[in-house]
Amino acid sequence: MRHGYASFLLAHCLRRFNGERTLAAAYHLFSGKKSAQTLQDSKWFQLEPLFGTWKNVTMTALEAAAAALVEQRLALSAKQRTYTLTAAGEEWFVGQAALFPRHLNGWRYHEAEPLFWQRLSLIGQTLSNLVYGRRFAPICRDERTLQWVKQYLLAKGSRQMLAEALYQELIRLLEAVSEEAAAIFTLRLTSAVRIGWTMEQIAAHLQKDALYVQFQFRNVLHYIMAEAEAGRAPMMAELMSGLTPAVLTQSAQKTYEWLRKGKTVEDIAKLRRLKRSTIEDHVVEIAANVPGFSIAPFVDDEKAAAIRAAAQALRTRKLKEIREALDGKVSYFEIRLVLAKEVGRWTS
């Protein structure tokens, strides 16, 4: 690959940001920062698939990726740490679009994914070793997973049938992804005859970028989790038990419960001994994520209409510009609420 996969992923973000966010926003998006700003960004710019999918990303890596794009004249630096794709960049990106992992859903799965993978790989290793009649050292050290897998296998009875079922289900799931993705995923698995390969080992074997391999792997994992949730992969659904992602962060969930009991933002801030602004963040998160949540108690209809009109006229999602256009008569909280709702409508 002439351009590293990091450049490709970054280009995807830059296209969506359209000059309205800096590299820092991409950094927070990939690392999965739970701030109101990042949560909203990923919605507004429809970057949910990438949310929290590159946890150990560094600013240095993104700067290098951006520099590579600029050097190839695929992107331009407008101002400090803000980049936009050039026409050539646009063309290049569209030509590579197939590289985007299309099942990726970081927004929904980034939290559940590590535990799900631990369960899946440990069950695979355990069943494989039972079939071979070998003792083994578990490939996972997480006490929660060890306990869970033990309980699961004890409850299941016949190991032979379970191995058969897991095999059949994996074959069926992997047939639905690309040959390459299926190969990557299989190499990551540990069995009685082979300890799983590291991302780098697979990358060296395939002569591909390690980051690319990592995203391909994650792509398969998210696909499997989605199939499980859709009821099309019964054993995977069992592995998902207790891991189904919550729509709201824990803290926002609490705020939501108080709101439903009729408390105001002020009341809740006092009750929970949190800053007003924190509770406001929660309300915005709820507005963006809970269908049917009404923002009427927080923004009056006239203001909401004005904000919508300004956002559309200016073709921007920059809070500051919208507020200035309305002569500062609306608060940032109100703008964020309206935009959160809007995005909900566009994407659903």
Place this chain on the structure above:
Amino acid sequence: MDELTKTLHMQFGYASFRPGQREVAEDVLAGRDVLAMLPTGSGKSLCYQLPAYLLQGSVLIVSPLVSLMEDQVEQLRRRGEKRVIAFHSLLDAEEKWQALASLAKFRFIYASPEMLQSAKFLTALRRVCISLFVVDEAHCISQWGYDFRPDFLKLGEIRRTLGAPPCLALTATAPPEVQEDIIRTLGMDGARRHIYSVDRPNIALRVEHCSSTEDKAARLADYAKRLEGPGIIYFSSRQWAEEMARRLEQRGVGRVAYYHAGMDGEQRLLVQQQFFYGQLDIVCCTSAFGMGVNKENVRFVLHFHMPAQLEAYVQEIGRAGRDGAPSLAVLFYADGDRAIAQAMAEAELLSPRELREWCRRLPEGAGWEAVMAALETAGFTDIQKRLLAYFLEREQRAMPGWLTAEAKERLYGKMAAAIEARRRWKRKKLQEMDEWVHLSSCRRQALVRAFGEELTDRRNVCCDRCGLSLDGYERAVRRPEAAPVRHWREELWDMFFGGGRTNEAAK
């Protein structure tokens, strides 16, 4: 057959003891305090695991590293032991508190030193009959041990809190002054000492003097190519470990991977297990690799950078030849390596300027808590903080209730002196290592002398100074090719249905 041997056979499946094991276990069972220094790879953990089956109550084991603890727990479980639990920071809080209620039912309770700081945990422990208090890697107690962990200093007090159960301190590398420190800190005067030689007769020693770093790299690659594996190669930096792994792989040396603390937990465990199960020939690593790697047949340990002291070197080369078969340790040295080792060793020490600056900024009139808080926010590395906290706690008693300008000055003076003393000690240790590298006489003799021993008899195979031929260590046959990767369907079939059956369904 006596009861000890019977239990050894029943619980562990061994027919006989390795040197030292029986002697230590007998003293432990007699309720004595014991300090045991047994060389790496000699089966130290059996010294408490065996008595645990003959004692009433639980055995508490304090261990410095989470990964080490996990390895032990995992090995016990694999043997079928269910009554084992580990408490450390990586455990889920909820789980921990649940287990506390039923602590007494566990035969083995592993704990990290920081868990033992928790009042809740200690209260729960006090309700349990602790029949033996084990301190693993006990050299971590001593400021003069090569892996000093200030957390360990409180273990003496904790032991008293728990009613002073009999104590077993285990280490592989403790020179006499460190042994004294261990005994004093743990309050085990009158302890029986079982000190076995650090010498590992089956490991031949060699130093390669090279003209430059590149020369080192080239010669190391030669060795790696010629020597019978599997082997471990130590580096003092992550970058070099990665770089060399790549170079060796390119030169067709075999299946090579790297390992260091910068990798995520899963990738680290994969490399460790690949090595254990023979999927890898060589691991290029930092000192993060090794503790808990129970591989019997490691044939060589190479050092691309020299460690900062002999104790660390002994510990690392001790990972070779646990099966007793002839093995080789080679250290590659070039000018400038001493400076690298010194920089690494002294990274934990603040410079006088940094220390003065920090002391100057301490809020005047504030109390002790403010000093500790200032330590947290100063932007020091973890290891610097750990050491400073230790020095500070030592000075706490000499401090007045709140900080005056004068008290700040005094604090600076004392801290600077403590840091300087540590710097001098580190230089002395490095000097000792450096002298060993440049030795013209027997290396084995010098090595054991550093631990206060003498060699009693001459070995047939010893070191480059006594004459050492590499013939016996070279690879007789070509290294096996990595197993070819097959189509993923076949890989998956192998995983669940294994040999014997033909792969009809996958076709």
